[in-house]
Amino acid sequence: MKIAVLIEERCKPKSEAFAYLSRYAGTCGSECIQVHEDKCKILETACPPCLIRAKLCPGDAVKIINLPEELGTDMIHRYSLNGFRLFRLPTPSKDSVVGILGPNGMGKSTAINILSGTIIPNLGDWEAEECMWEDVIKTLPRGELRDFLTLISDEGVEISVKPQYIDKLPKVIQGEVGELLKGVDERNLLEEMCERLEITHLLKRNLPQLSGGELQRVAICATVLKEADVYLFDEPSSYLDIHERMRIVKLIQELSETKRVLVIEHDLAILDVLCDLVHIVYGDKGAFGIFTPPRTTRTAINAYLDGYLPEQNVRIRDKPIKFQTHTERNTERGIPYLEWGNLEKKLGNFSLKTGEGKIHRSEVVGVVGANGIGKSTLVKILAGEHEADNGWITEEAKISYKKQHVEADYEGTVREWLDIELGARWRQGDFNVNVVKALGVDKLLEQVTTTLSGGELQAVSIVICLGRDADLYLLDEPSAHLDANARMEAAKAIRRTIQSNEKSAFIIDHDVYFIDIVSDSLLVFEGKGGVEGLAKGPYNLRKGMNKFLATVDITFRRDHDTKRPRINKLGSRKDREQRAKGEYFYTE
Numbered sequence: 001m002k003i004a005v006l007i008e009e010r011c012k013p014k015s016e017a018f019a020y021l022s023r024y025a026g027t028c029g030s031e032c033i034q035v036h037e038d039k040c041k042i043l044e045t046a047c048p049p050c051l052i053r054a055k056l057c058p059g060d061a062v063k064i065i066n067l068p069e070e071l072g073t074d075m076i077h078r079y080s081l082n083g084f085r086l087f088r089l090p091t092p093s094k095d096s097v098v099g100i101l102g103p104n105g106m107g108k109s110t111a112i113n114i115l116s117g118t119i120i121p122n123l124g125d126w127e128a129e130e131c132m133w134e135d136v137i138k139t140l141p142r143g144e145l146r147d148f149l150t151l152i153s154d155e156g157v158e159i160s161v162k163p164q165y166i167d168k169l170p171k172v173i174q175g176e177v178g179e180l181l182k183g184v185d186e187r188n189l190l191e192e193m194c195e196r197l198e199i200t201h202l203l204k205r206n207l208p209q210l211s212g213g214e215l216q217r218v219a220i221c222a223t224v225l226k227e228a229d230v231y232l233f234d235e236p237s238s239y240l241d242i243h244e245r246m247r248i249v250k251l252i253q254e255l256s257e258t259k260r261v262l263v264i265e266h267d268l269a270i271l272d273v274l275c276d277l278v279h280i281v282y283g284d285k286g287a288f289g290i291f292t293p294p295r296t297t298r299t300a301i302n303a304y305l306d307g308y309l310p311e312q313n314v315r316i317r318d319k320p321i322k323f324q325t326h327t328e329r330n331t332e333r334g335i336p337y338l339e340w341g342n343l344e345k346k347l348g349n350f351s352l353k354t355g356e357g358k359i360h361r362s363e364v365v366g367v368v369g370a371n372g373i374g375k376s377t378l379v380k381i382l383a384g385e386h387e388a389d390n391g392w393i394t395e396e397a398k399i400s401y402k403k404q405h406v407e408a409d410y411e412g413t414v415r416e417w418l419d420i421e422l423g424a425r426w427r428q429g430d431f432n433v434n435v436v437k438a439l440g441v442d443k444l445l446e447q448v449t450t451t452l453s454g455g456e457l458q459a460v461s462i463v464i465c466l467g468r469d470a471d472l473y474l475l476d477e478p479s480a481h482l483d484a485n486a487r488m489e490a491a492k493a494i495r496r497t498i499q500s501n502e503k504s505a506f507i508i509d510h511d512v513y514f515i516d517i518v519s520d521s522l523l524v525f526e527g528k529g530g531v532e533g534l535a536k537g538p539y540n541l542r543k544g545m546n547k548f549l550a551t552v553d554i555t556f557r558r559d560h561d562t563k564r565p566r567i568n569k570l571g572s573r574k575d576r577e578q579r580a581k582g583e584y585f586y587t588e
């Protein structure tokens with residue numbers, strides 16, 4: 001089955017794509033391509049020449065796709081003639097945390113809207129006047145999903161959602177944190193949850209005053225306080241440090257003992273410990289998405305990394321994502337580039353100290369530690385943006401810096417933005433292949449910067465940071481808002497850029513998989529967030545991880561098939577053995 005998909009954002013009047021399609025509208029007797037006022041259409045029944053014309057439409061606005069045949073009648077929903085199509089659904093299940101793993105733009109939110117009863121699915125008949133739950137239920141085999149949808153159609157279900165982009169919350173909700181939370185405390189758990197999420201000290205503050213991590217914890221608290229049948233957490237880990245991520249894991253797991261819980265999460269170490277079952281969603285961004293039946297978490301993540309889904313016999317990526325054990329890593333370092341010692345800095349009530357350390361050419365230093373412990377501050381001192389109160393640094397580096405909270409500070413198309421920031425150099429060569437294309441930014445060139453999603457904006461910001469001419473690259477939380485696949489691509493892009501140009505980089509991040517792939521060595525922060533921070537290292541990755549994970553109090557092993565790190569269950573045999581040996585980050 002061939003389908004024609006139009007990405008509307010890329011096909012607005014005045015766009016190249018619109019002009020192109022207008023030229024062919026009505027040229028063939030069957031009106032395969034049509035343009036009415038500001039909208040283009042490509043008929044399903046289009047003749048082969050028109051399909052080829054449509055396929056050649058500029059600006060990546062049209063996709064002509066062969067759908068896998070076995071999908072048959074499994075279409076759940078379709079937005080319009082050339083709109084997005086969703087196949088199959090995830091199943092909220094009793095007694096388990098159900099995870100959803102897959103890129104953005106593949107129908108996760110659509111599925112959630114269906115499971116909450118906001119959208120009654122049309123089974124592909126986008127022109128239907130009224131859709132009926134009965135018709136949908138009839139098409140499903142007996143089982144948990146069918147029972148659940150029956151429940152929606154009979155009684156309706158309440159769903160409590162922690163939205164993906166919490167940055168938007170202060171713009172739509174105003175008021176004091178405490179008042180807001182009191183207003184949603186249907187389960188009478190306000191005090192307990194505030195304590196567990198460590199937000200009690202924030203209750204008197206206003207929403208816009210909170211940092212990203214604080215806002216995330218408040219949003220999670222509000223979600224849990226509501227009385228509902230299903231709880232959905234869309235990216236609960238963004239902006240949280242690993243201590244906080246582990247606390248959220250425990251909270252969500254406990255919630256699942258009495259409630260149905262769905263989680264969308266791109267930090268694979270967290271998804272791995274959190275979920276019992278995982279649905280992978282795959283397809284083509286903006287065109288169609290297919291939910292696979294649930295697998296156990298380990299097999300789902302391994303298949304995802306491998307890039308091949310054996311049950312469906314589909315390849316979702318050209319190459320597997322590989323992890324390296326420590327023995328496989330290159331430990332040779334280039335010449336030292338920048339050295340520092342005994343730096344000190346006071347900011348309000350917070351004080352930062354460092355030991356002696358250095359970074360070499362071609363070296364990527366991962367920077368890990370709790371929120372508010374001084375990571376950004378130190379990196380800014382090394383970059384010459386802040387002056388230290390005490391201590392020494394060998395030289396001032398020419399830096400390129402990606403801030404933690406990315407913004408589109410240019411209004412226009414991505415292509416223009418890249419031209420302005422980087423000149424012509426992004427257009428060709430290794431940089432174009434290894435960075436621009438690897439991060440999918442080549443597909444965003446005609447898009448207006450203000451319409452980019454959080455993940456897309458992050459990808460463009462990484463490209464701009466790496467594309468600038470500098471000696472030292474500082475990327476503050478590059479994994480935020482990227483999906484799991486984009487994270488791995490970004491990690492590889494950073495490594496390649498730094499190594500091939502003999503530059504140096506500091507990468508601050510909380511995603512352990514990301515840090516494991518990107519880093520040669522590790523700068524570890526100890527202390528207490530908001531009070532004091534002590535930066536130690538850089539150490540080699542193994543030693544650094546051991547120091548860091550001891551402060552978090554978790555141990556990792558490596559999966560024997562994929563070599564990916566996996567968090568050990570607290571108190572399990574492996575956990576106890578590794579603690580006894582001081583091997584928090586196990587290597588084989």
Ligand code: ADP
Nearest residue numbers: 079084103104105106107108109110111286287
């Ligand atoms: P995800 O949550 O995985 O990012 P979404 O379900 O939000 O995916 O979106 C999947 C696709 O459906 C996107 O291409 C989006 O543009 C399209 N889409 C979402 N909502 C609508 C809508 N109301 N009308 C038309 N298209 C939509």
Ligand code: ADP
Nearest residue numbers: 347348350370371372373374375376377529530
């Ligand atoms: P991290 O990057 O590890 O999350 P930061 O380096 O951004 O932490 O901040 C460390 C601490 O310093 C935080 O408690 C923060 O509130 C505080 N801080 C940062 N900048 C200032 C400032 N200009 N004035 C007062 N306090 C600050």
Ligand code: MG
Nearest residue numbers: 105108109164
């Ligand atoms: Mg979404």
